[in-house]
Amino acid sequence: SQTIHQWPATLVQPVGSPLSLECTVEGTSNPNLYWYRQAAGRGLQLLFYSVGIGQISSEVPQNLSASRPQDRQFILSSKKLLLSDSGFYLCASRRDTNEQFFGPGTRLTVL
């Protein structure tokens, strides 16, 4: 089965600072990859998805961007963080089956 790694696990950043969250996938190749954000007490919101290297689709306009430099690597970035960027960020992968496998998440607090 697939294993999703995310780091860092927690992050506290000041407003206006840059961001880079990394997600890597083991146990599969050419997966569809996804970034979700979960604000406190709310459901998950899909931010980006990628069906292949260099292919990124954005679901909502925002302060964030995503990149997929390698088949099993998915990066979430920002040039200048906003307070509203705080949340729990989840990376997910899907390949062949109907399931999406989720990583452990990164909890970002912007102060």
Added chain:
Amino acid sequence: DAKTTQPPSMDCAEGRAANLPCNHSTISGNEYVYWYRQIHSQGPQYIIHGLKNNETNEMASLIITEDRKSSTLILPHATLRDTAVYYCIVRSYNNAGNMLTFGGGTRLMVKP
């Protein structure tokens, strides 16, 4: 993808069956019903999915009404470790991005 409606919270006694309802009245013919759960501060975990027929696996059973406008997730013998937020999602199998649209879910509290 069709939207879903779930009660925001439910309680269940340990050892009893937990029945979590979901309404998806605008579901279309090619959309599957998926259930995920999320234990606090962890990533969501896949539970089960179905199209028309009832489904059962080692975790749960999924009952879908004949008109497919609603479904029920059944945890036959709830344990304290089943306390989590349960998400009901409908999506098209052929959706290019195979995206999951999560709503607010149902917060299930299993009590001793």
